[in-house]
Amino acid sequence: MQDFQNGTIGWTLIRGPFVEVVRMHRRIITPSGVALGGWAELELRQDGHYTFRGHLHDSGFLDYQFQVRASIATNAGMALVVQKSGTVEGTESGLSPRRDFDWDERDHSKLIQLEWPTLQFGTLQIAKAYEYSGVVGGLESVVKDVVEFLVVNVALGPQAAIIHFIGKELGAITKANVVGVGGIPALLATAGASFLLSPTLAIPVFVGTLAATNALVKHRPMSVEEYAFANLVFKGTLPPRERIILTNLTGLGG
Structure with missing residues (x-):
């Protein structure tokens, strides 16, 4: 060495x-x-x-x-x-x-x-x-x-x-009372870039090929039927259904 x-x-x-x-x-x-x-x-x-x-x-x-x-x-x-x-x-x-x-x-x-x-x-x-x-x-x-x-x-x-x-220190960022783009608290945008935040990750996201804006971002809760279908794959490891939000955001290479 x-x-x-x-x-x-x-x-x-x-x-x-x-x-x-x-x-x-x-x-x-x-x-x-x-x-x-x-x-x-x-x-x-x-x-x-x-x-x-x-x-x-x-x-x-x-x-x-x-x-x-x-x-x-x-x-x-x-x-x-x-x-x-x-x-x-x-x-x-x-x-x-x-x-x-x-x-x-x-x-x-x-x-x-x-x-x-x-x-x-x-x-x-x-x-x-x-x-x-x-x-x-x-x-x-x-x-x-x-x-x-x-x-x-x-x-x-x-x-x-x-x-x-x-x-x-940075693990506390999602505890802030910030209303993000499209009304999603963990979705923030600045300088032409948008990020979906969690306590350990920040993921750049887009709507199609465009930066996320209030007018473009759509989101809704997961339905009971969708939750049951997803559990066929995740086999009971999903968080509660009310904690899952479906959006039209894309990232990680699409």
Whole structure:
């Protein structure tokens, strides 16, 4: 095994060379006049373990609340997204402001193991959101901000299929009281793209080849007969019928 700046490469007589760890590091830079900066790093391991760590520092007068997001997009149409929120204080908070915020979040994702052949060559993007006075907004604004981030920072070309949320923070996004496109709470649209959200997934969706809009999206509950027919395939594993919504949305290559 040999450690390098951006990861670890191993070699065995049987396997030959292989990538064991991928470590991607980025500086966090804000515009002139904003006394906030630092770095973030995402480390992925072949066994599915990952670490999202970073550091933010407030060198000025104002307090800031922030969100740092990291995403790894692959050319196979999949991306991982993780987020960390926190607060740093400036001189306005008194003689001993808490100017530094450090985090080191560690967890495991089976998906990393399954998608390792493409993830190890993925591209890391880091984005930040921050506001003065420690007010970034409630959960609804976080959801909309996450969706905009997916459009702007995550490569969503024709092959892009699914965005997977990892970590503790993004699992709460579907608890927001947001009425989405067509009246479906989990369907949000921004910047010409629409996403169907769940606690762990964001799936780009369309109506035919068009972006979803209020006028185009149709949905209805599943009938008793349809539910019984579907259970022939799913054999009792379906959620309750009232939790299933049929739509005219398409995604995942049609």
